Amino acid sequence: MIPLNKAVTENAGEALENDSSFRPLPSNGICTRLGDKWTVQILWQLSIVSGRRLRFSALNRHIDGITQRMLTMTLRNLERDGLVVRHYYPEIPPRVEYELTELGSGILVALENLNLWLxxxxxxxxECRRAYDKAAV
Structure with a gap:
């Protein structure tokens, strides 16, 4: 059984109900984007190289199982949301690099807290999953 402190849980719920600044998460697609299979992995890879940029091929190499098409689509969505910036160099052959924006770096704080919580x-x-699966049989 999960050891929850009922008083703490109830007080937290009351505090949220009484807090006029509390708002549920907006359904603007950002939560959906962060919940997809590849976005967080791309953000982590870009955060590892703080202050540097990564080429498409390096991202593709470091993220197991992602297809070029999916990497392209996810990077475009992250660029659209302002979390990643794309740098294009008109060389021969053309070179494209990606880096986190300040906004993209900011989301990493929340992701690190989620990672710690997990x-x-x-x-x-x-334990809950095992108990649920056992009861469902």
């Missing part, structure tokens, strides 16, 4: 609570989630 690592802290994954054993509870696994």
């Amino acid at each position: 690592r802290t609570n994954m054993h509870y989630i696994d």
